[in-house]
Amino acid sequence: MHHCPAELEARLRLHCLPELGPRRFQRLLQAFGSASSALSAPASAWRSLGLPATCAEPRRSAAIRERASAALRWLEQPHRQLLMWDDPTYPALLGELHDAPPLLFVAGDPAALERPQLAMVGSRRASRPGLDTARAFARSLAGGGFAITSGLALGIDGAAHEGALEAGGATVAVLGTGLECLYPQRHAGLAARIVEQGGALVSELPLDCPPQASNFPRRNRIISGLSVGVLVVEASPSSGSLITARLAAEQGREVYAIPGSIHHPGARGCHQLIREGATLVESVEDVLQALRGWQRTSPATEAPMVDEHPLLSQLRAAPLTSEGLALACGLSIGEVLAALSELEIAGRVACEAGFWVHRAP
Incomplete structure (x- = not known):
């Protein structure tokens, strides 16, 4: 999902507010549809959601605006990213948490x-x-x-x-x-x-x-x-x-x-x-064996060996993200990541620019 500059700036402003944790942040987005709408809503609407006045009061302050502006300047530099919980690039396994971070600042790849x-x-x-x-x-x-x-x-x-x-x-x-x-x-x-x-x-x-x-x-x-x-x-x-x-x-x-x-x-x-x-x-083999056992806890992943794993047939058709593979194969993201780790160790798949690709044996 691509967010317009105004919505990005609004989310950064919300993110700087005191006492606004992940669940309250998501409650605001669900109630108002966007961070921009949440910022422009009256304080009474915030109170009706159970948010304290200390959250709502500073949202239009110059200090909060400046901190958001500083974050936007930071993001203009190379190798700087902001991942948001409703973006397809957000880490899928982390996104399963009930208190998943609404924003993740990333320096690097x-x-x-x-x-x-x-x-x-x-x-x-x-x-x-x-x-x-x-x-x-x-x-x-x-x-x-x-x-x-x-x-x-x-x-x-x-x-x-x-x-x-x-x-x-x-x-x-x-x-x-x-x-x-x-x-x-x-x-x-x-x-x-x-x-x-x-x-x-x-x-x-x-x-x-x-x-x-x-x-x-x-x-x-x-x-x-x-x-x-x-x-x-x-x-x-x-x-x-x-x-x-x-x-x-x-x-x-x-x-x-x-x-x-x-x-x-x-x-x-x-x-x-x-x-x-x-x-x-x-x-190390104890860790790898335990992960293989975890991978096999689902009947959907019990039978196939590496050579016939359903993930490989998907990747032969086209590169996919781990979340895309989970959707295509009907597996949980945890099962997919455990399988990918074994396939990568076997040299059958590789991760390139966030997409998994098939490698011939």
Whole structure:
């Protein structure tokens, strides 16, 4: 869906309003039909939808207009994109969430979001073995065709991004700040390399949003929501990584955890997840086997092997997005992404500019 400049500017203004989260944003669009109409509606109409006055009052202010204008200027620069929840280019798996971000700012290549993504998360104060494990798993999984998704934090997140880059693979960093307020600053160089090597930086927050503790759990739902599964490498029981893992389970994603020594505090969070039903992982093949099992949970995907997979017949006819393939084959987007990951590892398909294409064996 192509939005006219006035509607784009109106959505950016709505997006900057305080206390206007994803569900309230979508409520306004559903009630008024467009962001432009919502902005021009009387405050009483907003109150009738259950929105507080603090949402409605600043919508016509000069400060809100300037922040929207700054975002439009940002979008004029190369490798900058804004994905909206009702656009066909919006990540299909993320779009299934009831609180899907209405806007996603992307720096880098948005096609990275179209690939099957596997999230890797863990402690910011990880041990050296934990960092090495994260890097090695990310290197292997990225080499096998997955985009590695994490949060650009210190520790396991950074190691996962680094491993993916070492393999020449794609990696996606979801920020808990605006893209113009990169955090932590120590990872500014890593963020630049992610963009340079075909990955993407992603945030639902206004570009100028600074680090705020409450925004990081919100960020975690995007990490898990973009991914077919979440691998927790090392985490204490109080780690934010466990929030990501539990969100993933609620979203119907696979959760994997790497066990460790009973004497190491960083292993306790992973052990707790395994007790709660996460798949115990000792090798990359454990992850791939679990994904294949997840793919086969639907009768529609139970019988075909790689050579006769229904996705291949669709792609022989024409390149398609993952969402287009799901519609054409009558499968869920999760099943399609899991199948595509296996087909890509087998060399039968490739993702080019956001479209999946057939590759002859």
